[in-house]
Each structure stands twice: as structure tokens, then as C-alpha cells.
Amino acid sequence: MEITHPCVVSLTWRLQDAQGNLIDELADPVEFFFGGDDLLAKVEEALVGQAPGFETALHLEPEHAFGEYDPALVFFENRSVFPDAVEVGMQFDGVPEGAATRNMPADAIYTVTEVYPDHVVLDGNHPLAGIALRLDVVVRDVREATENEVTSGSVGEPVFTVMNTAPSGSSLH
Numbered sequence: 001m002e003i004t005h006p007c008v009v010s011l012t013w014r015l016q017d018a019q020g021n022l023i024d025e026l027a028d029p030v031e032f033f034f035g036g037d038d039l040l041a042k043v044e045e046a047l048v049g050q051a052p053g054f055e056t057a058l059h060l061e062p063e064h065a066f067g068e069y070d071p072a073l074v075f076f077e078n079r080s081v082f083p084d085a086v087e088v089g090m091q092f093d094g095v096p097e098g099a100a101t102r103n104m105p106a107d108a109i110y111t112v113t114e115v116y117p118d119h120v121v122l123d124g125n126h127p128l129a130g131i132a133l134r135l136d137v138v139v140r141d142v143r144e145a146t147e148n149e150v151t152s153g154s155v156g157e158p159v160f161t162v163m164n165t166a167p168s169g170s171s172l173h
Contacts, residue, residue, distance in 0.1 A: 001142045003047045005035030006150045010141035018132040029140040036153030040065060047139065054139040062130050069130030073108065075101045075122045082120050088112055092122070 003009055010029035016022055032038040034047065042064040046056050062068050079086075081098040090112045095104045104110075108124035115121075149155055 001051065001144070003034055003050050003139070003142050005048075006145040007034050008032065008143050008145050008149060008155055009034050009047060009139055010143075012138045012140055014136040016134045016136075018134065020134075023128070023133070031155045033145060033149050033153060033155045036149075038154050043135065043137065046137070050139055052139050052141050056137050058135045058137065060133045060135060062132060065133050066126040066128040066131070069125055073105070073124035074113075075099075075104055075110070075124070076119045077101060077122060079116065079118055079120055082112075086112060086115055086120060088115060096122070 001007070008031050010031050012026045012029050013024075014022070014026075015024040034044060039047075040060070042058060042060055046058055047054070077096065077099050081096055081100075092110045092112075094106050094108070094110075096110070104122075105124060109126075110122040110124050111127060113121045113123045
């Protein structure tokens with residue numbers, strides 16, 4: 001079966017930064033809805049019309065992956081807003097309750113990047129924002145999408161989520 005909208009593709013991949021540092025590897029195939037929110041647009045462009053066994057290496061600039069890094073998405077919040085156990089690397093889905101900063105995007109996932117006695121630094125950028133990436137992809141299988149998958153536009157949680165640009169595909173967060 002060829003990859004066409006709508007269908008489900010099973011992929012494996014190796015994701016690296018531009019210097020060749022490994023970021024993520026899917027050794028076991030994972031299913032993605034093709035034509036919805038599960039994959040980045042550039043990945044879908046490369047896969048359309050292909051079949052199981054197809055392999056490709058993609059170079060993704062930030063604007064085709066997780067967006068440019070936006071310093072306006074870095075916020076300083078009072079330490080008292082957070083639990084005592086707050087630590088670097090923790091993530092909050094949406095604006096933390098009690099946050100005082102205005103205009104924090106409600107739909108961002110905020111990563112704690114620094115913790116000080118009086119404040120905590122939150123970054124609403126995707127962790128891979130501003131990074132050029134190399135993605136080596138192998139199509140392992142293609143199947144028809146179920147009615148439920150077509151309706152929801154996904155096989156589950158997206159793997160690629162673009163957090164600081166217009167919505168587009170996965171969630172490596």
C-alpha cells in the first residue's frame with residue numbers, strides 16, 4: 001500500500017542535531033496518522049506516495065521542525081508559585097497556577113530551566129526550537145486508517161509538537 005491521506009504509517013528513525021549528536025531513536029516501529037497532526041509537514045512531504053521499505057534522510061531547518069527559538073517565551077515567576085520540589089527539567093502543561101506574568105501562552109509546555117531562591121525561569125519554547133535537525137526515516141508498514149483515527153486526525157498523542165509557531169506536527173517533549 002502506498003502512503004496517501006488518510007493512512008497510518010509505521011516508522012523507525014534516527015534524529016540528530018546538525019553536528020551529528022543523537023537526540024532520539026525509534027528502533028521499534030511506531031504508528032503515525034498520515035495527513036493529520038502526528039508528523040511534521042516536511043516528513044509527510046517526503047513520505048507521500050512511498051511504500052514499506054522506503055528510506056530517506058531529511059535535513060530540517062528550525063522553521064520546518066520545531067520553530068525558531070523565541071526569547072519572548074522565557075518567563076520569570078515567583079518561586080512561591082511552585083512546589084518545594086521544583087527542579088530544572090520539570091515541565092508544566094500550560095501556565096502554572098498562580099503565575100503573575102501576563103501574556104504567557106496558555107497552550108505552551110513550560111520547561112523549568114533555572115531555579116533560584118526567589119524565582120524560577122520557565123521556557124515555553126520546544127526543547128528543539130532553533131535547532132537544525134537530521135532525520136533518517138524508514139517506512140516499516142502502511143495500513144488503512146480506522147474511522148476513529150480519521151475522525152481524530154491521529155493515532156494518539158502527537159510525537160512532534162511545534163510550540164512556538166503555527167501548529168504543525170509531533171511532540172518530542
